[in-house]
Amino acid sequence: MSTEDAAGAEIRPADPALGASGSLALRDIPIPDYCDVVVVPTGGVEESDPRVWAEAIFAHENSPLSSRGLRALRDEAVRLFDMVPPPQKEFVADEVVGSEALIVDDDEKLTVRIGVALLPGGRLLQVTTAVKYRSVRGRLAFAPRRLMHAAAVNTLARRAPTTIRRRALAGDPRAASLTGQVSRRALGRGSSTGR
Numbered sequence: 001m002s003t004e005d006a007a008g009a010e011i012r013p014a015d016p017a018l019g020a021s022g023s024l025a026l027r028d029i030p031i032p033d034y035c036d037v038v039v040v041p042t043g044g045v046e047e048s049d050p051r052v053w054a055e056a057i058f059a060h061e062n063s064p065l066s067s068r069g070l071r072a073l074r075d076e077a078v079r080l081f082d083m084v085p086p087p088q089k090e091f092v093a094d095e096v097v098g099s100e101a102l103i104v105d106d107d108e109k110l111t112v113r114i115g116v117a118l119l120p121g122g123r124l125l126q127v128t129t130a131v132k133y134r135s136v137r138g139r140l141a142f143a144p145r146r147l148m149h150a151a152a153v154n155t156l157a158r159r160a161p162t163t164i165r166r167r168a169l170a171g172d173p174r175a176a177s178l179t180g181q182v183s184r185r186a187l188g189r190g191s192s193t194g195r
Contacts, residue, residue: 032132042118
């Protein structure tokens with residue numbers, strides 16, 4: 001039995017066949033050509049929706065400033081030569097099962113599954129990536145990413161709690177009138193005693 005959430009994605013109860021170490025990413029690609037698992041602390045954020053975590057990890061504002069700067073330079077160079085820049089890729093959870101959200105990112109060269117799960121207790125976040133090459137071109141296209149993929153996902157996952165806090169703060173209508181110290185406290189960087 002399954003239902004749909006507000007975004008229209010399918011929500012099903014946890015599948016006992018996945019086991020404690022299982023992931024939706026490995027359900028779809030049981031024998032991947034590339035796989036990594038990154039586990040990071042949630043930084044005290046009390047968010048229980050894995051979809052929110054998945055969107056925060058791969059959000060544009062979560063990427064490091066150096067990546068955003070390089071992307072801006074690329075877009076400016078493309079604009080100068082009157083070329084159309086590629087659209088900004090947006091990762092959206094396609095399915096939620098129990099405490100795990102699944103992102104599907106397939107193209108003609110690669111089959112990619114990314115599972116973002118809150119581990120029992122809600123203090124650890126697990127990101128599982130499984131990649132299957134569809135062709136030799138896929139293997140060649142993924143080769144440079146393979147070298148740094150786990151480190152990049154680790155960085156993005158560690159930055160996700162700050163992104164979720166920042167989004168929660170921006171969603172507060174009183175956020176515009178907050179002082180810097182209160183903002184730092186809301187982001188978990190200051191004391192809550194008011195000093």
